[in-house]
Amino acid sequence: MARVYSKLTPSTYAEQLWNFIQALVSAGGSIVSSGDGLSALSTTTSVFSGGAASGANGFDNSGAWAQVAMPSRDSITWHVVMQHDAIGGARVKLSKTKMTGSPLATRTPTGGTIVLGTGTDASPTYGAFSSWLAVEQIVWYDTANPYDVASFCYPTGGGDVSQAAFFDPIATLESGQTQTVFYIASSIVWTNLANDDGLGTSAAWAEVKKGQTGAAIANVRMLAAVRPGEGVTSAAAGTPRHTFRIFYARSGAASNPQQVFGYSTVFRALSVEVGTPHTGTVSTTRDRLILGPLVTSWDGSTV
Secondary structure (H helix, E strand, C coil): CCEEEEEECCCCHHHHHHHHHHHHHHCCCEEEEEECCCCCEECCCCCCCCCCCCCCCCCCCCCCEEEEECCCECCECCEEEEEECCCCEEEEEEECCCCCECCECCECCECCEEEECEECCCCEECEECCCCCCCEEEEEEECCEEEEEEEEEECCCCCCCCEEEEEEECEECCCCCCCEEEEEECCCCEECHHHCCCEEEEEEEEEEECHHHCEEEEEEEEEEEEEEEEEEEECCCCCEEEEEEEEEECCCCCCCCCCEEEEEEEEEEEEEEEEEEEEEECCCCCCEEEEEEEEEECCCCCC
């Protein structure tokens, strides 16, 4: 199957998150438990007959949540629980198994590793999922590779990426290392890329091996490394710019990345970040999409 490209126009923060959930479902995932933030609860499926609307059985209610189970990869069925506050915040948990403990219509099931937000299931504290009510959203996914799925938002007419969420099916450099990275944040934050050898920092998470203590879901770093001979012509600047292979490293310290364990198969890093999302060209017109510091393949449509 080929990648599918969509440009959407969400009108609420809840719809932004709902579009990402729907992309995961379209890529092969399924909603295996949910609550609408009011009274509707299911421990096996979606309660959202109202889609991204507000009110009963709608996703646009503060405290609404959904748990998505992705297809098995590396003998792991990744589960993501996403709950939101309807004003740009979200609390997100990641687990290798279904989270089941004590859910309510307003409370996510216990279990998993918190990757955005803090607090408890009974008293959640939301982290920034979207920093701007973007009026343009782009989602792409590959139904033959369910972990190649991503969602980005940005203001019409340009401006920094204001919401980013994706799975990245990495190519691993180590035997036994799981091969999926999950990212969710209200921006894409990089440092030092202007020197063409920069370090990218992000809200990326993966299960990584930690010496003799086994594996655990932990924050990982995106490291942009030079790969000579590759480039993309920026439609905004009209000149070729280098792109970099993105590696993932275990270190939690942005200034000291250690133990590289794999590299991205979906993205490359752009040597000079451009604030306005736009298309670029490598071999055919507009065959790359440039979102801040990230570059990925595109279908030639305008942005």
